[in-house]
Amino acid sequence: MSSEFDLIQTYFNWHYPEKPPASFGLIKGIGDDGAVLQIPSKQQLIVTTDTLISGVHFPEQTPPHAIGHKSLAVNLSDLAAMGADPAWFTLALTLPHQDKQWLSDFSAGLKALADKAGIQLIGGDTTKGSLSISITAMGLAESKDLMMRSSAKDKDVIYVTHTLGGAAAGLAMLQQRFEGEDDHSCIEQLNYPVSRNDESQLIRRYANACLDISDGFLADLNHILQSSKVGAVIDLDTIPLPKALQDIDQQKALEYALTGGDDYELLFTVAQENQHVFEQDVQQEKGLGCIAVGVIDSAIKGIVSIQKEVLTPKGYNHFR
């Protein structure tokens, strides 16, 4: 079998016909003890790390191409949530054994998304063990564009991008416990989540607070509320559902949408006085779906619905 060194050279030292997307500040990439980066002086560096474990963050039978995609997508999503543009990433890949086909498919899925997102692989480590992928992604942002969890203000309108619950429904379909018709687009959402980096470019011009929904809408909204020391009122009738969830019992559908997790949609707040112009801008950009689902209310604690229910955050928790 080839050595760790050859493995990186063979599968991850990607060649580009032209200059790769994020080559601007890259002085030295793969091949030394560390990568060397030159950060543009007016920008800040955003750093995020996410690990995916087989059987925890994706079903064990997930195709390696999808694992490659998803490992990077969850990190790109964090950059989008911060208001940063993707630049570089490192990969720590742990594999039970060297499987050429697996590595080739994983690498292809990773590279396809990396190229699309304009992010470049600059280094990493391959080790032997249970399958796990840990990526540290780096992005660039001007400080005025940064969106923190702690910046939600009283009366801000709460938005989410696109629809919620699709990935959780997809998992239920794979596990043959979904209550409605199977819909391949939900499985696609689970395996190939779309990070909202394009949406982030517009949202960062308006949003006060932002994060990405990985644990579930309620759990993640609660992170914003706790950091910002505010509460929220949600209109459950406005929660955007994918088609597969529109056709099942609506209580069940809301459970997928509110607590499902793995959606990687952005959840953010915009000051009320900017609501109109923000929504106009959203309409002008085709494909940028942003739906208002509630308002920040500093007079209450936690999350209530306008239907007067108290909503408890119960997202996905690896250690529960």
Place this chain on the structure above:
Amino acid sequence: MSSEFDLIQTYFNWHYPEKPPASFGLIKGIGDDGAVLQIPSKQQLIVTTDTLISGVHFPEQTPPHAIGHKSLAVNLSDLAAMGADPAWFTLALTLPHQDKQWLSDFSAGLKALADKAGIQLIGGDTTKGSLSISITAMGLAESKDLMMRSSAKDKDVIYVTHTLGGAAAGLAMLQQRFEGEDDHSCIEQLNYPVSRNDESQLIRRYANACLDISDGFLADLNHILQSSKVGAVIDLDTIPLPKALQDIDQQKALEYALTGGDDYELLFTVAQENQHVFEQDVQQEKGLGCIAVGVIDSAIKGIVSIQKEVLTPKGYNHFR
């Protein structure tokens, strides 16, 4: 059990009585989707990632305090080898179950070294699975101080720091297959490797090429030789051995020192004309051991000894 969020808050959101060491460019640390860094404009950012797997990179019975130390030390060592000063790191920790004592000891070992090295934890991820620790460390360097593997020149003197083979001997002792007297300092070297960040500050002023010895002296020297397209002549009599290896059969001792790996000493080359002034500088700094062990020779391929043996690089290879 506490959630992933609480786990980070409890064990890794360290509190400092005074400003932590690497707070200078840290705008936002743990607690959001990403950390925010301001890189000083005249410096470059060096990024390195290393993963440690239980049973592969450390024996399963290794104390968690030592695992915390070693996980960071191997990354600090890469920064030293590049000529960079430690600044920040992220931690991706995968654990089979939440064990308070384990987490507390691991965190203490990690923090003790982080404080000593002046590097600050800025984010990360905790997940459930087989024990593995992946750290991405970031350092700062001026471009003139960077040391690449590819910069060794004909007639450069080859140096190593301190002694070689101690960690491999320590592992043999733990596995009760060591040929001589057990020596606790070798086990200490295995469990608590010392990254050579202090030495790096002096070495970077003189060295052409540099890396750290993780796979073994010969395997790592070979990385320099291949990158620099040169060969090397080594004087085996000058290879510095720890005390435990001075007392056993010298052929066996050399095997530990040349192929053992896990030493995290620096291996570097200095132009012949700078040898004298470099060695004078080394002598003035107490505790900075640097030993000349050979010379770069562009007329040969690979590594030979002045004793006329051809030395094949056969370091540790996770996939062999």
